[in-house]
Amino acid sequence: MPAELFHYEATNAQGVGMEGHIEADSESAAYRALQAQGLLPLTIAPARQPRGGRLRSRRLTGAMRKQAVEEMATLLASGVPLSEALPSLRKGHANTPLGTVFDELHAGLRGGDSFSESLERSRLSLPPDVLQMIRAGEAAGDLGGAMRTALDRMEYVASSQRELRNALIYPAILVIAGLAAIVLIFAIVVPRFQRLLSKGGDSVPWISRVVLHIGMFLHDHWLLVLAGVAGVAGVCWALLQQPQVRRTAEDTLLRLPGIGSWLLQAEMGRWTHSLGALLSSKVPLARALALSAEAVTIASLRRRLTTVQANIRAGERLTDALERQHLIDPMGANLLRVGEQSGRLAEVLASLTRVYNTSATQRMKRFLLLLEPAAILFIGASIGLLMVAIMLAVTSLNNAVLQ
Template identity: 25%
Template sequence: MSTFIYKVRDVRGIPSKGEAQADSRAAVAAELRGKGFTVVDISEKKGGTSIKEMLADVRRLKARHITVFSRQFATMINSGLALLRALYILENQTENAKLATVIGQLRSDVEGGISLSDALEKHPNIFSRLYVNMVRAGEAGGILDETLDRVAAQLEAEDSLKRQVRSAMVYPLLIAVFAVLVLMAMMMFIIPIFAKMYADLGSQLPMLTRIMVNISNVMRSIYGVFIFAAIGGGIYGLIRLKRTEKGVRVWDNIKLKMPMGIGEIIRKLAMARFSRTLSTLVASGVPILQAIDITGETAGNSVVSDAMAGVKSSVKEGRPMSEPLSQVSVFPPMVVQMIAVGEETGAVDVMLTKIADFYEDEVNAAVKSLTSILEPIMMIGVGGLVGVIVISLYLPIFNLMSVINN
């Protein structure tokens, strides 16, 4: 048996709370309703945490877990299963312990008379505002199964795009890490061996060799510690700055201006996310002003978020969305024109979906193109640096052999 903390209201609406021991939240809820109470909330009392529970808390809840949950939930609702029955089945069949616990809490809340959207809203770290508002619109329109399918499609599209970008950047990142490790090893361990050997010979070292030996000496001295500490402190400071509102804005603008097509990829990602989010919300029946708000919050780029504030003001005044977007450089003319056509024809969600599809394909192609350029550049760069170090180490030997021959 577990101990549960409950909050209830009596027939006069007076709130009260207490504790009860039972096998499940459902048992506590049934007992309280039998006594004439309206259940507000039931949560399990936290006691000593077992290793298994600690591991379950540490385990990350990935986007695909929420996607699978949404798909299965939609299928069950569409098949005619009652909401509580569907949640009960999902709670018992979900493999992820953390998600199973959350579903159990959702079921308990719904049993207590809370709407599904309000129950989801209690878990902001798992169910985003976009998710909650789409479910709320689905409840109001009686199309919960359709809305859950749309949510799952939205999550799948976002997750697929992220995975494409990540997988494409893995190889260049591995090359960069490998290069740093190789160069560090050569500077810290290989060059000192050659430096000692040449010092014993007492010969004059070439300029390139002296530079490499001096760099190695600095890296292995107390000054090297200060240099590494300064670099680490600088990186930490940038990370902290990036978490401030001003830092986020500066960083988002820098990202959009990055060379080698990186800035263009980031802009296309922002367009894909903006279009997909807004189209899904509008198609689900979320009020347009609320949809614009949520799109701004979940845009992932402060430039797009600021643009959404202008769009909201424009719509409030009865003007079209496309008007303020045309004044923001991050939105290409094609996007603005397609949204304008959508507004004229009353098919904004359809146009936004087409924009999202287009930019998701563009991101995929651009990422592949970037990696095909980056890989040879990085290989040449790494090979060049290692080659310079190797040549600097063997130059004294070549000079010595030249003297002997003469």
């Protein structure tokens, strides 16, 4: 049963009245959910639908998340307190997914949670590095600046993903069209030549026999093949949901030439950005290292960064600890060493982030430049091989008849 949107009026533990929206399967489920938030529900009723008969989409998209952070950052930078900003945003996004999010944030603040705690528990589901920046800015008393820094990071990630997605469209179309052509040749064209196997006998080349047998099998058992492909895809997807399998796949990618260095630079760029933002917010180095490690998505790199933290607590310098774990290249080590010696580590980390981001972007572009011709060569070679196999079978049969 799909969740419904309910409007509620309630009081918190301090007896302060409040209202908002909540998604639940039923009114009783909404009542229990509000009680779990420490609220005493007074009235709960289905939310009114806007004209047109339906509520707008309730699914939060990446653009919606960025919009929420941008609007909160703008209001905070203008000097509007959170206690006024969130109700205003809630009204502006009534009957939308963001309206529900701002309801949750406002309810959390009124319930005694900090803004970062409310943000972490909300449906906004911000990335870990963004949450760490906001938490650090809140602790330093510069929440507006931290929100703006977090927004810059989200915009960079969104821009990189959009660029990658757009660049992959043409190669993806090539591969899909080529695979469809290969399947059609195997399933429709090749079986029409199956008589060549019985007539040609041993005179049919082995490559032609293999292609013809595969084509006849696909033609006769296409449902079984389709179910097998779907089953393999399902098993692979289920395996990738297992943490141990995912960690093994990540470690394998890190060891691959080219791809491994690309992933390492992308992850270290995320880490240096988070660490630099935390240090700029006057967070102590030990605490900043612990928080910034959560921004790294690859488990093995997080473990190595945890080792770096332990070595620093033991008295080792940051640059030496990172070099010992092979997390930075000589250029990055030189920059960090200068930052440590000059006391400008946060500024150097910001520069290193730009270097890593630029390098990762260039590697991605080089990979995409090679992907398109590789896809064309693969599809062309596959179709050419099929055609050659069929023509060899035809010519071998003609030679057998002439003899």
